[in-house]
Amino acid sequence: MKIAISAESTIDLDSAHLEKYDIHTLPFHVQKGDEEGFDFNFKNEDLFAYTLKTGVLCHTSACNIGELEEHFAKLFKMGYDRIIHFTISSGLSSGYNNAMAVKGDNPAIEVIDSHGTSGGIALQAIYASELRDAGYDFDEIIKKVYERRPYVQCSFQLDRLDFLYKGGRCSKLAMIGANILHLKPEIVCDKEGKFSVGKKFRGSTEKCMLDYVNDMVTIYPNLDKKLVFFDYSTMDPSIVKKCEERAKEAGFREIQTYQACPTNSYHAGPNVIGIHFYFDGEHPVNKKD
Numbered sequence: 361m362k363i364a365i366s367a368e369s370t371i372d373l374d375s376a377h378l379e380k381y382d383i384h385t386l387p388f389h390v391q392k393g394d395e396e397g398f399d400f401n402f403k404n405e406d407l408f409a410y411t412l413k414t415g416v417l418c419h420t421s422a423c424n425i426g427e428l429e430e431h432f433a434k435l436f437k438m439g440y441d442r443i444i445h446f447t448i449s450s451g452l453s454s455g456y457n458n459a460m461a462v463k464g465d466n467p468a469i470e471v472i473d474s475h476g477t478s479g480g481i482a483l484q485a486i487y488a489s490e491l492r493d494a495g496y497d498f499d500e501i502i503k504k505v506y507e508r509r510p511y512v513q514c515s516f517q518l519d520r521l522d523f524l525y526k527g528g529r530c531s532k533l534a535m536i537g538a539n540i541l542h543l544k545p546e547i548v549c550d551k552e553g554k555f556s557v558g559k560k561f562r563g564s565t566e567k568c569m570l571d572y573v574n575d576m577v578t579i580y581p582n583l584d585k586k587l588v589f590f591d592y593s594t595m596d597p598s599i600v601k602k603c604e605e606r607a608k609e610a611g612f613r614e615i616q617t618y619q620a621c622p623t624n625s626y627h628a629g630p631n632v633i634g635i636h637f638y639f640d641g642e643h644p645v646n647k648k649d
Contacts, residue, residue: 363492363501364440366431367485368423368455369399370448372478372591372618381489386431388455388623391419399622404593407622408630411523420623422448422455428462432469442498443469444505446485448477448623449553470502472509475553478624479589479616479636480514486587487643495648508640513580514549515558516591516634517572519565523629544568546575547628566599569633573603576635577610584638585610590617593625593632603633612637 369387378385387398392410399420407418423431435443445463450456450473463469474481484505491501544565546558559575561568577583588607592600600617607615619625625632 361441361498362439363442363444363498364435364438365485365489365492366435366443366445367481368447369621370453370455370477370623371446371481371485372589372620372624373482373485374618377482377486377616381486383485383489384431384435386423386427388423388621389421390622390626391421393418402622404619404622404625404630407626408523408594418622418626420626422453422458425458425461428459432462436468441468444488444498444501445469445471446474446481446488447471448481449473449475449549451475451549451552451554452477470498472502472505473553474512475509475551476512476514476549476636478514478591478618478620478634480512480549482589482616483512483587483636483638484509487645490645494645508638508643510551511638511640512636513576513639514634514636515546515576516628516632517544517546517561517569518628519544519568519631520629523627544572546572565631566596566602569595569599570602570606573606573633573635576637577607577612580639582639582641583610583612584640584642585612586642587614587616587637588612589634589636590615591620591624591634591636592617593620593628594630595633596631600633603635607635 366384390399390402447456456473459471463471488501543560545560547555548558550556604615
């Protein structure tokens with residue numbers, strides 16, 4: 361049985377790692393003024409600059425049903441017998457519902473709501489890929505992925521709240537209060553895959569980012585130190601480097617860092633960094649006999 365691992369562009373993996381793990385993706389959409397296209401055709405910096413200059417919001421939207429039908433049909437035509445498709449959390453987007461509508465009652469397709477985004481999706485898709493390559497069958501992979509899903513740490517820290525406010529995701533009072541107090545809140549994907557406010561940090565961007573990363577790598581007693589993801593919207597490279605160094609000090613053996621796609625980045629705003637890892641201990645994947 362040949363199994364395809366599939367995801368949306370919100371997985372945030374670069375082409376080298378998509379190829380390494382044989383993960384097939386399809387893109388979300390972005391609209392900036394009269395310009396509309398796939399999210400990989402836009403740069404985060406340009407979207408932020410456009411909104412700050414004009415006051416006009418950009419918009420993001422999920423893969424539509426027609427695109428998903430074409431994507432799944434292409435994978436079957438390539439010779440895959442089964443498809444495991446990962447989506448950004450259903451609490452954040454219509455991507456999951458659209459994929460489920462295309463799946464229908466087809467037992468050859470499994471749509472997995474990641475309950476997260478970015479590196480939170482990547483961790484699960486990579487785990488599924490490793491299980492597949494080790495000889496696990498379709499049902500075994502799905503079962504194991506769901507078992508680990510509650511143990512994905514998926515969060516990011518905001519530098520400013522005005523983009524969330526413009527998008528209707530926080531109140532004006534909260535935005536003004538955070539700006540006056542120089543608060544930089546941590547946003548966490550909860551167990552239902554919805555954003556909730558975690559700890560609030562105070563100080564400069566660099567201090568808050570490093571405090572946030574330090575908290576994340578110390579509060580969980582059972583880290584899977586095989587792999588950690590950092591993703592950022594825009595960020596001073598020196599701050600990103602210091603965050604990576606802290607993860608290395610915590611014992612993570614592989615550290616992957618990417619600029620998040622516009623879909624993940626835009627509503628959070630500039631100078632945002634996120635960290636993603638499993639916290640259910642080591643899960644080595646061995647070849648099946």
